Amino acid sequence: MDMRLAGRVAVVTGASKGIGLAVTRTLLDEGAKVVAVSRKAGAELDALAGPNLVHVAADLMDPDAPALAVERAVEVFGGLDVLVNNAGGPPPGATLPRFGFQTPSDDDWRDMFEFNVFGVVRAVRAAIPHLLKSDAAAIVNVSSVNGRRPGPMNSDYNAAKAALNNVAKGLSEEFAPQGIRVNTVSPGPVRTPWWTDEGGAADIIAGATGSDRDAVLDGGAAQMMALTTGRLADPQEVADVVALLASPRSGSTTGAEFVVDSGFLKEI
Structure with missing residues (x-):
């Protein structure tokens, strides 16, 4: 199936490994031009090098980094059609899981929201003026099933992903009439x-x-x-869903959340 992504310009965050690397590879295979954002490139991302791939070395904990990545896409490829906010999870220097509500400190909570929410907010804010010029604009946020199922582990991470889901829903309501679709993919545990x-x-x-x-x-x-x-789950299984939501073939899909979770969520 032709995903109609050939020639489209995409920014993918957290692109050097795991889900982000799989998304980058998939979009390139579909003919898209990709600005891959990560702190370091890594051998697997380097192996994808070509005229349709630009790496931007950036730490999304830096408030200026998302806008710099978006501007690089516009500078090199002339515009922007797709933003994939994949970077997330433990902030740099942190490890998960954390057991118990008392474990994360105030600083842990701040860093978790900085990385998983504010980094996305800043990327979207920078991307919107350019996406409004596209005839098939799409934002895909990679969240987590933990945003829908609170538990006794990773309370800070779970809350950040719940906030991200809420932001995405609000964005979809505001910008779908202006031609920007916003959807969410919520993986369960992925072998990354x-x-x-x-x-x-x-x-x-x-x-x-x-x-x-x-x-x-x-x-x-x-x-x-x-x-x-x-x-x-395998990262490619998540990337395939991201690519479909980024594609103009999903032109009537917005404000939706797609779960790729190996059957983790049982709720109806």
């Missing part, structure tokens, strides 16, 4: 470096449960979270 890196979620959960990281990754986490599929 957040899980697999040394000291990441798999190691933390293994230490808390007396297990080992391979057991956590190969089924323990899925069992603990009652994932219907029995496994963590």
Whole structure:
């Protein structure tokens, strides 16, 4: 199926690994021009190098970074059609999961919202004037199922993603009449470096449960979270949904949330 993304210009944040890398690769495969935003490029992103890819080294904790990335897209490719706000999760220097409400400090809460909410707000604010000039503008925010299911872990992260969902819904109401669609993709647990890196979620959960990281990754986490599929999702499975929502083929879809969660959410 032709996604009608050829020649479209996209900015993707958190693009050097995991879901963001998969989104970047998918958009390039569909013929889009991509400005990939991350603190460092990394070997896998470097392997995608070509005329349709520009890397912007930026830390989205810096209030000026989102606007600089958007302006770079306009400077190099002449405009902007798609903004994928994928960067999120633990702020730089933090690790998740955090167990218990008392664990995160005020600074932890501030950093979590700075990275997962304010970084998105600033990117959207910078992108809107350019997206209004596009004939098929789309914003896709990557949130989390944890924004819909509060729990005794990661209360700061869960609240930040709930806020992000609310912002996206409001944006869709305001800007759909002006031609900008805004949608949300909410992954469940995805087999990304957040899980697999040394000291990441798999190691933390293994230490808390007396297990080992391979057991956590190969089924323990899925069992603990009652994932219907029995496994963590693959980043490409999330990227495919992001690409469809970015595509003009989703022209009547806005204000929606699409869940890619291996069956984590059970609610109707």
